[in-house]
Amino acid sequence: MTSSIEQLAGKKVLFATISIDAHINPLTGLAKYLQDLGCDVRWYASKYYTAKFHQLYIYHYTPKQHKDVNGENVNEIHPERARIKDRVAKLNYDMTNILAKPAVNHFEDIRHIYEAFPFDIMIVDSMFTAAPIVRKILGVPVIAIGVIPLAEASRYLPPYGLGMTPSQHPFGRLKQSVLRFLTDQILFKQSYKAYEQVFRHYGIRNKVVNMLDSIVKHADLVLQIGTPGLEYQRRDMGSNIRYIGALLPYPASKNGVPWFDDRLHQYRKVVLVTQGRTEKDSSKIILPALEAFRDTNVLTIITTGGSKTAELRAMYPYRNVIIEDYIPFNEVMPYADVFITNGGYGGVLLSLQNRLPIIAAGADECKNETCARIGYMKYGINLHTASPSADQISEAFENILDTPLYKTNISRLMEEFNQYDPMPLSAAYVADLLTKQPA
Numbered sequence: 258m259t260s261s262i263e264q265l266a267g268k269k270v271l272f273a274t275i276s277i278d279a280h281i282n283p284l285t286g287l288a289k290y291l292q293d294l295g296c297d298v299r300w301y302a303s304k305y306y307t308a309k310f311h312q313l314y315i316y317h318y319t320p321k322q323h324k325d326v327n328g329e330n331v332n333e334i335h336p337e338r339a340r341i342k343d344r345v346a347k348l349n350y351d352m353t354n355i356l357a358k359p360a361v362n363h364f365e366d367i368r369h370i371y372e373a374f375p376f377d378i379m380i381v382d383s384m385f386t387a388a389p390i391v392r393k394i395l396g397v398p399v400i401a402i403g404v405i406p407l408a409e410a411s412r413y414l415p416p417y418g419l420g421m422t423p424s425q426h427p428f429g430r431l432k433q434s435v436l437r438f439l440t441d442q443i444l445f446k447q448s449y450k451a452y453e454q455v456f457r458h459y460g461i462r463n464k465v466v467n468m469l470d471s472i473v474k475h476a477d478l479v480l481q482i483g484t485p486g487l488e489y490q491r492r493d494m495g496s497n498i499r500y501i502g503a504l505l506p507y508p509a510s511k512n513g514v515p516w517f518d519d520r521l522h523q524y525r526k527v528v529l530v531t532q533g534r535t536e537k538d539s540s541k542i543i544l545p546a547l548e549a550f551r552d553t554n555v556l557t558i559i560t561t562g563g564s565k566t567a568e569l570r571a572m573y574p575y576r577n578v579i580i581e582d583y584i585p586f587n588e589v590m591p592y593a594d595v596f597i598t599n600g601g602y603g604g605v606l607l608s609l610q611n612r613l614p615i616i617a618a619g620a621d622e623c624k625n626e627t628c629a630r631i632g633y634m635k636y637g638i639n640l641h642t643a644s645p646s647a648d649q650i651s652e653a654f655e656n657i658l659d660t661p662l663y664k665t666n667i668s669r670l671m672e673e674f675n676q677y678d679p680m681p682l683s684a685a686y687v688a689d690l691l692t693k694q695p696a
Contacts, residue, residue, distance in 0.1 A: 262684040266295030268691060271376040272315075273367060273385055275356075276303030276327035278534055279601055280382040283404050283482060285507040287380070288315060290680040291687065299374060301367060303327035313507060318370050322362035326355065328535045344620055345444055348418060351622075352448035352468055356386045360455045363387035364394070371395055378691060381476075383408060386452065386468070389475035393461050398690050401472055402504065403481035405602055406626045408469035409498065411491040416440040417469060420625025420641075422633040423489050441466045473498070477690055480504075480683055482606070486670045487630060499686060502677025503606050516584050521592045524556035524577065528654060529586070529593040529613075533601045534562035535622075539569065541644050542618055546597055547573050548647035549654070558593070560584050587611070595657050597650065599643065600624030600631075609636060609670060614663040616653045618645045635666045 272288055274280045281302060292298045292315070299316040300306075305327040310317035319325065324334050332339045335354060341347040364387040367379075376397060381388045383401045392399040408417050415421035415433045419440070424430055441449065449468055456463040465471040473479050479498045481488075488500075521527065530546045532539070543559055550557040552575045559580045561569065570580050586604060590596070590611035598604050600619030605627055608615050615637030617628035632639025638653045657663055 262294055262681060262688050264692065265291060265684065265688050267297070268295075268378070269297045269299075269374060269376040270687075271299050271301060271367070271370065271374065271379045272381070273301040273363070273379055273387070273391075274382045275384055276305060276325075278328060279603055280384065280404050281306060281309075282506040283504055283603055284380065284382065284402055285313060286505055287402070287680060287683050289313060289507045290684060294684060297374075299370075299376070301363075301370060305329060318366070320362065320366055321369070322365045323359055326359070331355065347621070349445055349448050352445065353451045356384060357448050357451035357455060357468060360386035360390060360452070361458060364390040364459075367391055368395065371397070377694075378687060380687070383472060383479065384469065386455070386472065388472055389463070390455065390459055390461065392475060392477070394459055398477045398694055399475075400478045400480060400687065400690065401476040403479055403483070405623045406483075406630055407473075407479075407481050407488050407494075407498070408623070409473045409479075409495055410437070410465075410467050410470040411489075411493050412437075413491040413493065414489055417467070417626065418445075418623065420620065420629045422629050478686055480686060482602070482679075484670070484673045484677060486634070486673045487609075489630070489633070500677065501683050501686075502674050502679045503610055504679040504683065505606070506603070515588045516581075517588070518579055520556055520576070520579065521589075524554065526555040526658070527558065527593045528555055528595045528597060529558045529560075529589055530597040531560045531601070531604060532562065532599050533604070536562075536599060537564045539565055542597060542599055543569065545645055545647045546650050547578065549651040551575050551578060553577060555654070558584065558589060595654055596637075597654075600627040602627050605631065609667055610674070612664060612667050612671060614657045614667065616640065616650065616657065618650075619643055634670075635662055636670065637663055 270291055272284055288298050300310055301318045303325050304319040307317055326334050338350055341350055378398050379391055380400045383403045388399045391397055414423050416437045449466055452468045463471055465474050480501045481498055482504045484500050532542050551573055557578050561582055563582045566580055566582050586607045590613050593613055595616060596608040596613045597616045600617050615631050617631045617637055618640040619625055619628045620643035628639045631637045640649055
């Protein structure tokens, strides 16, 4: 990189994302950083986030061409989705109806935005399917931010989305190759075909079958959140991919004192449990965790995301149980011994930054890929299920406390993370890309 980030002053930047917290929040810190450098920063996302962008002082465009889907109303807009129990079928449905087909309407919205706001660059999350169309039709450079584990396909890895870990043995490699063919040509054929039709609609040739791989390969740059130590190694990684460390959300203004509970100093063992905001079924992780630790010597801190908090408090009125709608993780993680999660990438990054081993139990929305990496790299234990039992959780908790290797591995990973300064590094990549564009 040769460009100075000071050259970014006056540049017009459009952020465009899937309307889910986990895809928006990680990019807010970079958006504000670019704004502070003098960029005119605007954002395209659901009207559900209008208040958020208003608080951030970021101009907000909302979808006009189609139904305004976001993480809170997705099952209302797509009621049949909730009835799909098979994991592969549900993933195929989501990729077809929530990612692939809406790409045309997203692009048409952005085309209209471009007429009034001719942005110099567009920055998207790595699952925003209209990005390749914007780059090809409008001729605007696109940077994709990897808000999930690196989704680029590789001949050295199993197919993305199944939560499988790579094999180093010849038979295992052969199996991975067969599975990649099956996922592209059979399991996810419906969704990939729907996405291919979007390219054809605009007369764009797309040689890549895999949807998420298409977004990666068609981006000018992919800025992958994380470091090499959080990813599977492969010798065919794209030349447009850069690691940027722990790109975190813009910190909310702190009004009042930080969260604290006296019981944090009264228990020698502390576990923090979350399912994220979008998973409302507390029987997945929260209830098994409460059953595992209720009335024990383990302080159990549950964050519900605002779902059934009062009901859970009434069911588990034990002194060693704390149940809250929301707790800033950075304020409680320094006290915890283990983090139990369904694999949300942002929470995992915060856990690792706090050198906190992880019990991972997730399957949907690429969370199984995060969980698989946690287990494979020994940063914690992958339970290989989205609905663990209380016994599984209790056993994994004791295993982590008895095994120093997990903390040792995380400490080594954090040494690698400390080599990255995400905000100026990302801004420098933006500046360098803009410098290379023809005038």
